[in-house]
Amino acid sequence: MRLSEAPSRLITTAAVLFVVLLGSSTQLMPQSGTAALTIRVTGARNNKGRIALALFQSEAGFPSDSSKAVRLQQADIDTQFVLQGIPYGVYAVSVFHDENLNGKLDKNFVGAPKEGYGASNNPRKRMGPPPFSEASFAVNQPEKSVEIKLMY
8 A cells, every 4th residue: 555545545444434333323322203102000909990090201290290290091900001102211100099989099097008009110119109210211112011010
């Protein structure tokens, strides 16, 4: 190789390397889009009432302030929820078994739930609600499924 060919070869090599790196980095970046999010709720102690679901996109309001939820839905016991058109992102789901159909999670005199409740990722039982970070999950593909087991 002559000295005069070196800059040309260097530019060609750099261009090829750039294209290879660009191609691999776009595979690592999350793609934009929407998904169908399927949520299956299990463990209801009876068939009374309905299951109430709230989908949150941030810790604001999670898990009990439904006015901050991006999606609310109710369904019969042993029915799965299918939420269409969910933009890719990070979410958390909270659910409760509204046995008496009053639209709220009933609690006893010390504030403990009297009805079944749960959250995505099935965080362990504790004093107080789980943080968003413990229940959050990524939606980054056209279909995503989550299973939540009710706790009483």
